Amino acid sequence: MTTTAITDITLIDGRGGAPERGVTVLVDEDRFSAIGPTATTPIPDGARVVGGAGRWMVPGYVNGNVHLLDAWMFMVGPGTIEYLARWEGRYVEVIEEAAQLVLRNGVTTVFDTYNAIEPVLAARDRINAGTSAGARIFAAGTIVGLGGPFSADFHFIGQQAASRTFVNRIDAMFEAGVGHQLSLLPRNEVRSRVRDYLARGVDMLKIAVSDHIVFTVGFDRSCQTFSRPVLEVMFEEARAAGVPVLTHSVSVEALDTSVDLGADVLIHANYTLGQHIPDYLIDKIAASDSYAGLQTVHHEHREGLERVGSWAATLAGEPYASNERALIRAKAKILMNTDAGCPSKDHLADLSPAEREDRPWTIGGDHFHWTQSIVEKGMTPLEAISAATLNVARAYGKDADIGSVETGKLADFVLLDADPTADIRHLRSISAVYQAGVAVDRGALPTTPLVTAHPA
Amino acid sequence: MTTTAITDITLIDGRGGAPERGVTVLVDEDRFSAIGPTATTPIPDGARVVGGAGRWMVPGYVNGNVHLLDAWMFMVGPGTIEYLARWEGRYVEVIEEAAQLVLRNGVTTVFDTYNAIEPVLAARDRINAGTSAGARIFAAGTIVGLGGPFSADFHFIGQQAASRTFVNRIDAMFEAGVGHQLSLLPRNEVRSRVRDYLARGVDMLKIAVSDHIVFTVGFDRSCQTFSRPVLEVMFEEARAAGVPVLTHSVSVEALDTSVDLGADVLIHANYTLGQHIPDYLIDKIAASDSYAGLQTVHHEHREGLERVGSWAATLAGEPYASNERALIRAKAKILMNTDAGCPSKDHLADLSPAEREDRPWTIGGDHFHWTQSIVEKGMTPLEAISAATLNVARAYGKDADIGSVETGKLADFVLLDADPTADIRHLRSISAVYQAGVAVDRGALPTTPLVTAHPA
């Protein structure tokens, strides 16, 4: 049995308590085996010792909402056809590349909540089996009720510029039988479709409670994708399959419905298209078992977006920031959910520097951006760290294994050179990342770059 | 007191019973005062006598769903800007012109279920007060939850070709504070918006249970515009205001929801985007108090549409025709609802002859088309006549005054030269139309043609 001992570290274990100085953490194989004061924690013979003096240990970061094929780009459009054509047949590799980029930056687990089901499950299986490097993946596949990249939910105009054959093939990969056409089916047919879908082995079920067509029809409306009875059918099936339920909502009423139904995770709960979440609903969320994912933008980036007149500035402003503050104030259970992906270099090159730098939707830096932003909105640094680690694990029911530095859990952790409670931005000061007890060779990631290598 | 006596008529009173031959009908002022066998029904002195031998009397036709400003055109797009610009400031006149065209063809009352609220109420008030000629109007104003003519619900691309100022002005006229933006509001705000709207004096409340964006995003999805609690709020407000509720639905689940909520009228209940209505729901509708409006196309027109490859052929085919048949078979309460309007001559000129002739969505011939089609789907001629008269009145709670030839009701009736029970198309064989006891000067209608006079 291989043992690693990190000695004399200052430990922030993810559960929200004050940092403990002078701690020794032992790792046997892939899990934490002992945690205690250095003085009283013996180091077994033959252990590999890592000196932690002057360093901070935090749990491996956990991102509750990513799209390893860059769904953000599908949403805004330009670049989508290129990206999906260029890498067609290699999506598994692209997904792995994204998972490697996040791991390089300390994220040891991600929850991918919209993707083409086959490649994301294949990449999940490869990474989780150790065949390929990368952040551990839990995957929802598609969002039930949403269409593929060329549907009205995403890059609708792309249909006019791509071959019909390609559009159909790609959209079908994403829709996986539970796409937007589901909205037309009677409840019994929905039940059997969702049951079949769950049987494919997804780790969670994400439901489009709100529609997703704002980029096609405008930001001044949002409908409910499904009737209440149909939503109940979906929840029943997910419960029967033993997987957590995530909801996509962008309106007050869809958010309320999601809480009512007992969603485990409310993705981007602060997005309620131009409306403040009413007080009653803030309280209802806080009193519920649902975890609220937030999307958040710090003021520096917001100011940059405003300066260049980017539409994304609206995402960074009111009422969304107020919604975040209200949920934090009400002590709602909050988790990190960045919606980030790995965009093509061409897509990024289209942006102005103000949009590109410190972009909250680009994988790699997104979680640093998020934790900085959420502290700005009222969390303490310790709360922010829990939101970016243990809360995510709990929300998804994975806290038996991950999310905190506790004996018996998988030894996912990050060593920092500077104190993140003094300045949350010190989460960037990574000196080492361990995943399941193994030191990550960060310099070697990504292992076989595609997206990040194009164009040369 | 003026009395008119129609003698020796064959009476089809609208209640579904067998025609009675040799009937004399007396009209005092605006109402029927006596109905009986000619032999036993004395004609008062001074009465104006109309010989009815060889003729049939049916109630004035009642259309449960029209749009006197042509909303069908808004939906398919081209022509909309022209029409709305050309007649801006004169919409009241255009609405009256449409109401006059239908009256000329025997329709004595219409229910207008999507229109700009101010002009349609103004036209209603003018006609109902006798200031202007035309079919009696009951008006819903807009459909709650739908946007105006240039929103994604109708001619969205028109936004790119019209001035923003015009678009906003026109859309606001239609949306009347309860447009598509309502979908974003919390339920309490919805309540006060709907209450304010009802206070403007509409005759019924029409709710978009389904969204209305198929022409923008495609026919392969349909969302629920509102959450169930919001829908309940709307129904409560309509009930409190004492007006009937109509629902717009185009999917199985939205139809089910509408029945669940106790809608008075299910507009185009057979439209369930490509799906057969499940048997359970057919039975549920039949067992409910809701009246099902149907849209129907007879086979000759359908064949014409198919021959020229018109998209409208899909509306005429399966599964919609099967849905109609199933509802008829299940003895659901059915009413005539044609969705017709008065399109611009340019819009019609764009169509092929096969699309233009006997078009079910052009006011004037629409109800003839409808009755012919519905008999084709399984109704007897007598049932079809009830569906086009008394059923509409009952559905909307207006049967104390209109819908059948009964003593005490308003004397709206049509005299025919041929037997409609022998061939339903004989409803066209109109020799006279009476509205509230007054013979309509059909040749003088429309009184001040605009739409029908352009271009000269």
Add this chain to the structure above:
Amino acid sequence: MTTTAITDITLIDGRGGAPERGVTVLVDEDRFSAIGPTATTPIPDGARVVGGAGRWMVPGYVNGNVHLLDAWMFMVGPGTIEYLARWEGRYVEVIEEAAQLVLRNGVTTVFDTYNAIEPVLAARDRINAGTSAGARIFAAGTIVGLGGPFSADFHFIGQQAASRTFVNRIDAMFEAGVGHQLSLLPRNEVRSRVRDYLARGVDMLKIAVSDHIVFTVGFDRSCQTFSRPVLEVMFEEARAAGVPVLTHSVSVEALDTSVDLGADVLIHANYTLGQHIPDYLIDKIAASDSYAGLQTVHHEHREGLERVGSWAATLAGEPYASNERALIRAKAKILMNTDAGCPSKDHLADLSPAEREDRPWTIGGDHFHWTQSIVEKGMTPLEAISAATLNVARAYGKDADIGSVETGKLADFVLLDADPTADIRHLRSISAVYQAGVAVDRGALPTTPLVTAHPA
């Protein structure tokens, strides 16, 4: 015979010479009959005397390029369908309204260089015959080789939002048989088409030497509409018909071609899409008999356009301003050509205040804007006044009758309250306008407002 005497005026006669003080001008009927020092110019008995002391007399302004139906709007698109639908059947009135607005502001003659041929000739005939008020009109009808308002030359996307029937009807009105389809015809067919067109009675022939599709395909290309032999055919026909030739060009090569062919007027000669006119060509123009129309924007307006990010700012900047300066410096013969029309109020309401105020393409103020701008580019005020009066008349061969205050010419003149040579903006200080010897009732113009009255 009615005589009017304007006494003691300071005269700027349009020929470029220094102002003469203390002049008396006599007008008999519609023409100037005597001009001389007040002391030596006797006033006939019975003459109506207008005291001119403290005032300046300039010739009635003459605009060498307007579109009385607002073609500028057709070019940028939004608003076009509305405008053309709203006033269809009344274009003659709209054209008259525009002609009245310019007359109110001192412009006694305009050259309309793109319009629907029938209404513009009808309005011309009505005004020139005195049946209707307005600036005297000379009209080219269409631009040979350009399509109508819904062709790719103007509001191409409008085809997707308007009925095909309307589009075809309106486009045909403008194209008049010599539209863009002419580019496909062999030279002999072009000849007969142009001959037929000239026979309709236009006052000049305007030829699209450059194409006009920049708003459809972008500003980074410009082709020649016709081959050189075809252009020669057109010139021959115009010469045979005795009318001047105008050329539309937007590239260096098309401008060169136009000069080569001996065009009488080079419309917007400074517009050479992003290119400086080469020195050789500046000299060639100056040495030629061609008059160069310029479009010009003064710096205040340009700065406003830049501030709001209007695309129109590019028209106001380099290299166009340099081209203007170079042509002025080279002593090219320059005339006022504003391209202005009478836009709908909705179209103007879409603009920001910076774009709307002092807009060079809105009729009424356009010539004030132009003269101010051209002085800014290097002309003296006296030269600017000639460019806005006599030069236009000479270019179009109308200087026997108009363009200057000379005995025998039509008595078109403006009386000013402030000295325009001190500040060219004083051309706005109009106290009276005379057209053909008659004092214009400026307050009554327009006589029957349509465009300017909508929406109320």
Add this chain to the structure above:
Amino acid sequence: MTTTAITDITLIDGRGGAPERGVTVLVDEDRFSAIGPTATTPIPDGARVVGGAGRWMVPGYVNGNVHLLDAWMFMVGPGTIEYLARWEGRYVEVIEEAAQLVLRNGVTTVFDTYNAIEPVLAARDRINAGTSAGARIFAAGTIVGLGGPFSADFHFIGQQAASRTFVNRIDAMFEAGVGHQLSLLPRNEVRSRVRDYLARGVDMLKIAVSDHIVFTVGFDRSCQTFSRPVLEVMFEEARAAGVPVLTHSVSVEALDTSVDLGADVLIHANYTLGQHIPDYLIDKIAASDSYAGLQTVHHEHREGLERVGSWAATLAGEPYASNERALIRAKAKILMNTDAGCPSKDHLADLSPAEREDRPWTIGGDHFHWTQSIVEKGMTPLEAISAATLNVARAYGKDADIGSVETGKLADFVLLDADPTADIRHLRSISAVYQAGVAVDRGALPTTPLVTAHPA
């Protein structure tokens, strides 16, 4: 020295004479060394003997107009982004694949007349040097005056769906400094741009006399890209560089201009957008030194296109077929020019079977289609064979080396199993292809399939 002897063959040498039976053809190294009656033509010792009895020998086919990256697809649009993104960085390989597909079908030389200059020249150099297999390539690079794949000349709407960065990068590859922006430049700048372009080593200069924006603005206009003086500048530069000049024209006047200027090849001379070529111009072409490329569609394919309502049917009908017949009748010098490329499988999958089968614009079968079609239009089979071999070589000035079976020329030839003079479709009955004396391993082509292998 290796010698190959093909004995007892029936020879059709490409020069138009009657087939000669019983011929022996000797090939030394890469060239024909002797041709004569078998009886009198001794076979050198050690020669490799190929028995030709019962076979026909024709020159290797030569295609005067192909686009080895499929420009036809760029023109109609859908599929373009995918194709260019998928293979970016590998265009050389795609071009080689196309060249291999044509070689497999007997085409030993192609003239590529629109392509990205760098990859097409690289592929040319690789193939011509023997580094890679494929039809010998002569390349024009771009068409001077046309933009890249995402300009208005091709898939303009693609700009809305692709990243700006990608669009600009790809368009610049194609435009190579002589794109559509050239239309704005003064003639001297054009001269230096064209001179620089020629210095890059293209084999011919292709000039856009007509514009190429029909797919963006419609088929009812066509302008001249350049003024006459600019065209003359281009011809001068091409002459100075010693390369032939090709012209792109789609109107009568542009065709006339091209002949006037002395173009070597008039690409698709029969395309004159809806107009019959006037008799005077037919005669002028026939009397000139210019070779007329024709595009032609045989009646079976035309009927298929018409049946499915394909727009391409217009290309196959009148007046283009009449133009072909007139040019053939007038004895104009005609060459095969198919415009074919290697489309993506997705692009082809979008088409109906009627469009896809025997498609004249898909490489591989295009020349069989062409020769069949041109015989249908009036050529004898022998004339058709010359048009598809020697005429092309002569037009481009390559007849010293290729185009016919003559002593001293490169030994490019095809052996057929059936008599093409009996039925021109027998050109498909290929039993062997030789290129420069080497038997082509047809079964191994393409050597490294990309386009034809995707999707698997």
